[in-house]
Amino acid sequence: MSSMSHEFDLSHATMLPPRGERSNAVLTPGEVAAQWDAVHEAAAAVAALAQLGPEELDEELRDLPQRASEAGGPQFELVARGIDDLAAVMQPGLRALLAMTDKGLDTTSAALTLWREFHKARDAIAALAAKA
Numbered sequence: 001m002s003s004m005s006h007e008f009d010l011s012h013a014t015m016l017p018p019r020g021e022r023s024n025a026v027l028t029p030g031e032v033a034a035q036w037d038a039v040h041e042a043a044a045a046v047a048a049l050a051q052l053g054p055e056e057l058d059e060e061l062r063d064l065p066q067r068a069s070e071a072g073g074p075q076f077e078l079v080a081r082g083i084d085d086l087a088a089v090m091q092p093g094l095r096a097l098l099a100m101t102d103k104g105l106d107t108t109s110a111a112l113t114l115w116r117e118f119h120k121a122r123d124a125i126a127a128l129a130a131k132a
Contacts, residue, residue: 043115
């Protein structure tokens with residue numbers, strides 16, 4: 001089996017560390033939007049490692065942090081925490097996949113599993129935002 005090479009460099013990752021490593025404060029709307037973009041960047045890397053094509057984000061998903069911010073209150077907090085939790089899964093998952101690639105291992109199956117989990121979590125977050 002041949003493994004894919006990668007050009008992903010996490011040294012400049014924009015993904016914020018999970019809240020547990022920072023504080024108990026709720027993320028700001030700007031942080032939530034940045035985190036949302038970062039998890040999608042990580043998901044794009046995972047998709048490449050799973051040998052999938054790039055995903056086109058529709059406007060509804062792209063604008064999810066803005067809609068949640070406008071709703072405010074508990075709904076925003078739930079969405080923010082959901083995005084933060086998703087980042088907490090994507091960061092180590094992508095790092096593990098990149099470590100596998102560096103060792104010359106095939107990442108396709110593991111990356112596909114993480115890709116599916118990403119989509120399940122993102123769908124749940126989108127459902128929270130839809131209730132807002």
